[in-house]
Amino acid sequence: MSGRCIRGLAGAVWLLSSTGLPASAAPALDARAPGTSTTRGFIRVADDDRDIIRLLPPGAGGSAVQQPPSQPDLPVPPSGGGAVPGDNLRLNGQSLQLPIAFQPAPGNASASYVGVRLDGVSDPATSAALGLSQERGVFVVDTTPGAPAAEAGLRFGDFVTALDGTPVTDTTAFVEAIKTRKPGSQGTLTVWRVGDDGTDYLQALRQLADRGSTPAMMFLARLYTNGTGVTRDGAEAVSWYKKAALAGSTNGMLLYGDALASGQGTAKDLNEAQRWIRKSADAGNVAAVFRLGRMFRDGEGVTRDPLEAVNLFKKAAESNYAPAMVAVGLMFEGGGGLEADNFQAVQWYKKAADAGDAEGMAALGTMYSTGRGVEKNYATAAAWYTEGAKRGQLLAVHNLAVLYDKGLGVPRDPQMAASYVYHALEMRYQFTYQQMMQNSRAWTRDFRKALQQRLAQGGYYTGSFDGAFGRTTYDALNAMVQPK
Missing domain, CATH: 1.25.40.10 (Tetratricopeptide repeat domain)
Structure with a gap:
C-alpha cells in the first residue's frame, strides 16, 4: 500500500x-x-x-x-469582524524537542510512516489563543499506538511547529517534510504543548473560554463537532457556537445560524438562522454574505430569489472570496435559476x-x-x-x-x-x-x-x-x- x-x-x-x-x-x-x-x-x-x-x-x-x-458545509475565513472582548487571552505552554524515528510503512518498505492524525489551524486569532507564536499550526488529533509519532511522545492537543528546524505551518507542509525522510532515519519535532503534563488540555481550553476568549469557544465547538479528543456532541458544539456569537464573534454568529438552519445539534429554526447569518453578514463577515446568498438561491427560509442570490455571491466575490466566485459560475451554468x-x-x-x-x-x-x-x-x-x-x-x-x-x-x-x-x-x-x-x-x-x-x-x-x-x-x- x-x-x-x-x-x-x-x-x-x-x-x-x-x-x-x-x-x-x-x-x-x-x-x-x-x-x-x-x-x-x-x-x-x-x-x-x-x-x-x-x-x-x-x-x-x-x-x-x-x-x-x-465541519458544517460552510467555508469560514480567518477571523471575522474586528476585535472581540477576550480575544487577547491565550493559553500558556512549553516548546518541546521530540526525537522521532521514521519507520517503513506496513507493506511498503520504501515509504516513511509516522502514524498521526492531524488538523490544521489557519485562523491567527485561534493560533494566538492556543499560545502559538505563529499564525498557522498543525494540531495533533491522535496517534497510532506503537507508531513513530506515539513513540516520540506526541499526544492530542500538541502542535507540530517544525521538523528539524524547518517551520511547519499546515498539514501539507508537514507531509511534504515527511516525504523527504528515508525510512529508518531520525528527525526532531518541535512541538508546542499547552500547559504541562499535569494540565488537562480541554480543561485549559474551557477555562480560557469561560474567561471570554471567543477563539477558544470556537475551537471547543470545532472539537465537539468533529469528535476530536472528545465524544462527538452536536448539542455541545452548538452551545459553544452560540456563546461565541453572543460574545460578538461573527464566525460564531455564522456557524450558530448555520446550525439553526440545518437543525444539527439544535432545533431547526430558519427564521432565527437567517437573523444570525444576516447579523454576521452585516458585521462584514464575507462567508456570511456567501451563506446568505445560498439561502436566497435555495429558498431556505426565504422566498427563492436567484437575482438576490447572485448579487450576494458577487458581493462576496468582490472581497476575493473564491467559493462565491464558483457559486456565481454554477448559477450561470444553469444550476441556480x-x-x-x-x-x-x-x-x-x-x-x-x-x-x-x-x-x-x-x-x-x-x-x-x-x-x-x-x-x-x-x-x-x-x-x-x-x-x-x-x-x-x-x-x-x-x-x-x-x-x-x-x-x-x-x-x-x-x-x-x-x-x-x-x-x-x-x-x-x-x-x-x-x-x-x-x-x-x-x-x-x-x-x-x-x-x-x-x-x-x-x-x-x-x-x-x-x-x-x-x-x-x-x-x-x-x-x-x-x-x-
Whole structure:
C-alpha cells in the first residue's frame, strides 16, 4: 500500500513518503480551511465524456454524494469582524524537542510512516489563543499506538511547529517534510504543548473560554463537532457556537445560524438562522454574505430569489472570496435559476481558479473537457484538473483519471489512471466508487488490470490481474471504501 489515508478535521492527510501518484500531480493535503467540503449532486454531460461529471449546487437535484463528515458545509475565513472582548487571552505552554524515528510503512518498505492524525489551524486569532507564536499550526488529533509519532511522545492537543528546524505551518507542509525522510532515519519535532503534563488540555481550553476568549469557544465547538479528543456532541458544539456569537464573534454568529438552519445539534429554526447569518453578514463577515446568498438561491427560509442570490455571491466575490466566485459560475451554468450563460460561467470559474480555489479549477477543467463556454481542449482541461488534484479536489482526481485512461489531452497511461482512481477510492469518493462498481466497462481493460494490481498492492485484492471485474474485485472495492 503506497499511502495510508487518515482523516483529520481539515480533510484527509497522507502520512507516507509515497502517495502512489505522480510527484508533479500528487494531491496537496490540507489546501483549504476546515468546513469546506460539500455535498453536491452530479449529472452526466455528453456520451463521449460519460465519466466526466459536473458539480451542481446543493439542492439542485441528482444523486447525493456524501463526503466524509467534517465541519458544517460552510467555508469560514480567518477571523471575522474586528476585535472581540477576550480575544487577547491565550493559553500558556512549553516548546518541546521530540526525537522521532521514521519507520517503513506496513507493506511498503520504501515509504516513511509516522502514524498521526492531524488538523490544521489557519485562523491567527485561534493560533494566538492556543499560545502559538505563529499564525498557522498543525494540531495533533491522535496517534497510532506503537507508531513513530506515539513513540516520540506526541499526544492530542500538541502542535507540530517544525521538523528539524524547518517551520511547519499546515498539514501539507508537514507531509511534504515527511516525504523527504528515508525510512529508518531520525528527525526532531518541535512541538508546542499547552500547559504541562499535569494540565488537562480541554480543561485549559474551557477555562480560557469561560474567561471570554471567543477563539477558544470556537475551537471547543470545532472539537465537539468533529469528535476530536472528545465524544462527538452536536448539542455541545452548538452551545459553544452560540456563546461565541453572543460574545460578538461573527464566525460564531455564522456557524450558530448555520446550525439553526440545518437543525444539527439544535432545533431547526430558519427564521432565527437567517437573523444570525444576516447579523454576521452585516458585521462584514464575507462567508456570511456567501451563506446568505445560498439561502436566497435555495429558498431556505426565504422566498427563492436567484437575482438576490447572485448579487450576494458577487458581493462576496468582490472581497476575493473564491467559493462565491464558483457559486456565481454554477448559477450561470444553469444550476441556480438564472438563464444559462456558459461563457460567464467560465469567466467566474477562471477567477476562482486563478485565486487558487480547487473547486474552481475542477469546474473550469470540466468546461474545457466538455467544450461549454470555451472551445473543447482536453490538454487545458488536464492542466486544470492537475492543479485541482494537487489540492485534493476529488472531482479533478476522478476526471484526470478518465483523461489518462483514454489518452485525451495527455499521453494514454492506464497505470497513471489507476493511481488516480485508487487515490479517489482511498478517500472514499462515492462517485468513483459507483463508477467502478456499476460502469467499469466504460474504462479500458488495461486500466482495469492496473487497478486490480493497485488493489492487490494495498492488500484488498487476491484475484488474477485479468481486467474482468467480478465478485473478487467488487469485494475488494467494498472493503476499501465501505466504513470499517
